Amino acid sequence: MSHTCRYLIVLILAILLFPVAFGPRLFLSSLPFASLITRRTMSSSSAYSQELYIAQLAVQRASILTKRVFHEKAKGTVDKNDKSPVTIGDFGAQALIIAALRHNFPDDAIVAEEEAAQLRTDENLKNTIWDLVRSTKLDDAASEQALGGAIRDADEMLDLIDRGNSTGGNKGRIWAIDPIDGTKGFLRGGQYAVCLGLMVDGDVKVGVLGCPNLPVDDKAPLTADIGSNGTDDEGHGVLFSAVLGQGATSRPLAASSSEEGRAISMRSIPSDSLADATFCESVEAGHSAHGDQASIAQKLGITKPSVRMDSQAKYGSIARGAGDIYLRLPVKATYQEKIWDHAAGDLIVREAGGQVTDIHGNRLDFGIGRTLANNKGVVAAPAASHAKVLAAVQEVLNAKQ
Numbered sequence: 001m002s003h004t005c006r007y008l009i010v011l012i013l014a015i016l017l018f019p020v021a022f023g024p025r026l027f028l029s030s031l032p033f034a035s036l037i038t039r040r041t042m043s044s045s046s047a048y049s050q051e052l053y054i055a056q057l058a059v060q061r062a063s064i065l066t067k068r069v070f071h072e073k074a075k076g077t078v079d080k081n082d083k084s085p086v087t088i089g090d091f092g093a094q095a096l097i098i099a100a101l102r103h104n105f106p107d108d109a110i111v112a113e114e115e116a117a118q119l120r121t122d123e124n125l126k127n128t129i130w131d132l133v134r135s136t137k138l139d140d141a142a143s144e145q146a147l148g149g150a151i152r153d154a155d156e157m158l159d160l161i162d163r164g165n166s167t168g169g170n171k172g173r174i175w176a177i178d179p180i181d182g183t184k185g186f187l188r189g190g191q192y193a194v195c196l197g198l199m200v201d202g203d204v205k206v207g208v209l210g211c212p213n214l215p216v217d218d219k220a221p222l223t224a225d226i227g228s229n230g231t232d233d234e235g236h237g238v239l240f241s242a243v244l245g246q247g248a249t250s251r252p253l254a255a256s257s258s259e260e261g262r263a264i265s266m267r268s269i270p271s272d273s274l275a276d277a278t279f280c281e282s283v284e285a286g287h288s289a290h291g292d293q294a295s296i297a298q299k300l301g302i303t304k305p306s307v308r309m310d311s312q313a314k315y316g317s318i319a320r321g322a323g324d325i326y327l328r329l330p331v332k333a334t335y336q337e338k339i340w341d342h343a344a345g346d347l348i349v350r351e352a353g354g355q356v357t358d359i360h361g362n363r364l365d366f367g368i369g370r371t372l373a374n375n376k377g378v379v380a381a382p383a384a385s386h387a388k389v390l391a392a393v394q395e396v397l398n399a400k401q
């Protein structure tokens, strides 16, 4: 065999063996469809896998608490003169999530919606919440252990709730918590979400949404949901998750942590045929401008009526293709959206193939504090049609001026 021939054989062998030697991920990542492959493999060794695992368990545990609150309220066990049951759910869920984060990531900062001041002056309220918190556990002992187990006493619970007082910013690791998003939906037995996101240097890296009243089935048609008395059957309760660069998934909220999530993606609708699109918006007319949103839909040729639902369940729903567009146009020019109302949903939609901006076309800026002070409103749509939707938003808003 000639020298050149031997050289050629070695070269061919090296090319063939390269993927084996350096791992299939490296090989696959060089292929054009790599993002599709990595989207389906949120493996336990990927970046932020521990954060995702803990966030999912923490949201699952907090959702168990909120469901208990809903059903105890429905049975009339909460005194009418007491603080509202949603307040009980908010405080309890926030305490449980922060306990899990403090145990696992003690150096991380936390921005959470609620604070404990009210509880410190109301013994009755404090004890009601403490009763719920100390008795809410995950079924699986190992998972409960991973979250650090029980909170010591009611005073520690109050201190944990107040650990959510970070001012936020664009430095380091900061968790954003909305223990119950869509308070009004929760009270009506409609949609609500337990929301948790991790930002690193102002960029959302991990997002988890627990939606106890959404259908588990990703293909279930999106229906207006202003209240259904709290569904609590096998077919409801979904957990949406995303890690930056790794895609978005959904799985039953009641599933064990070992159950792999299903990859979800937004529906791809050609931007010239938006007539078939489904758009969703808040139930509350005070939270987004229904009139402007109807005009935008009309401009886009959308014929179906909007689907109104509370909370970040809207982000989850469009991310799995149950709807297509989420519009949240400001009612008052002075209102600043809160980071905990959007952090998880923004990432889940983007990782599912969507684009999320404000009404000016800017990405949501989570790095300037507890609010999205640099943004106005939200426009979320499949990436390919976002520009067209945004143009319609701006036409409608400009025509008002």
Ligand SMILES: Nc1ncnc2c1ncn2[C@@H]1O[C@H](COP(=O)(O)O)[C@@H](OP(=O)(O)O)[C@H]1O
Pocket: 113, 178, 180, 181, 182, 183, 184, 185, 282, 283, 284, 286, 287, 288, 309, 310, 311, 312, 331, 332, 335, 337, 338, 341
């Ligand atoms: N004027 C306003 N404009 C926009 N959002 C508002 C608002 N007043 C309250 N909100 C926010 O709207 C959230 C609910 O959103 P949605 O309308 O999509 O269900 C509330 O979250 P909470 O329910 O956690 O308080 C609250 O933070």
Ligand SMILES: [Mg+2]
Pocket: 178, 180, 181, 182, 340, 341
């Ligand atoms: Mg909220």
Ligand SMILES: [Mg+2]
Pocket: 090, 113, 178, 179, 180, 181, 182, 183
């Ligand atoms: Mg809330």
Ligand SMILES: [Mg+2]
Pocket: 113, 183
């Ligand atoms: Mg609130």
